Amino acid sequence: MNTYKNVGVIDCSDHGSVPVLSEASKTNGYNIRKVYLSNNSSRADIKTQYPQAEIVQDAKEIIDDALIDLIIVSSPADNNMDIVGEVLEAGKYVRVI
Numbered sequence: 788m789n790t791y792k793n794v795g796v797i798d799c800s801d802h803g804s805v806p807v808l809s810e811a812s813k814t815n816g817y818n819i820r821k822v823y824l825s826n827n828s829s830r831a832d833i834k835t836q837y838p839q840a841e842i843v844q845d846a847k848e849i850i851d852d853a854l855i856d857l858i859i860v861s862s863p864a865d866n867n868m869d870i871v872g873e874v875l876e877a878g879k880y881v882r883v884i
Contacts, residue, residue, distance in 0.1 A: 792817050792856045792880075795849030796837070797870060798824045800862035817857075821849045846870060850877050859884060 794817050819840045822833055833842050843849060849858060850873055857880040860870055874881040 793820045793854050794818060795821045795852065795855045795858045796823070796840075796861065797846045797849055797858060798822075798826070798861040799864060799867040799870065801826050820855055821852060823849055847873075850874055850879070856880060857882065 796819060819837045821843050822837055822840045823843045823846045824833065825846075830842055833840070849855060850870075858874045859882050860867070860874065861884050863870065863883060871881055871883060
């Protein structure tokens with residue numbers, strides 16, 4: 788039996804590229820539902836990588852979404868680590884990459 792995880796991606800980097808998850812993520816039942824990027828990546832780049840995902844303007848939209856099981860926090864700096872705490876307080880799984 789497969790367990791499907793609804794995933795949110797919060798990218799904290801300032802380098803302007805969209806975080807890329809492996810193809811294995813798709814076959815392992817992960818569904819990228821929402822993406823938030825703190826940098827100036829273009830919406831087109833995000834939609835190319837995650838065509839099914841909603842692009843959100845605030846990380847809280849991902850953290851507060853009851854349908855999201857796992858949140859991937861990409862490239863956090865020391866001053867972004869409070870996001871990890873917020874995710875855990877919301878009762879969600881978190882993966883820092």
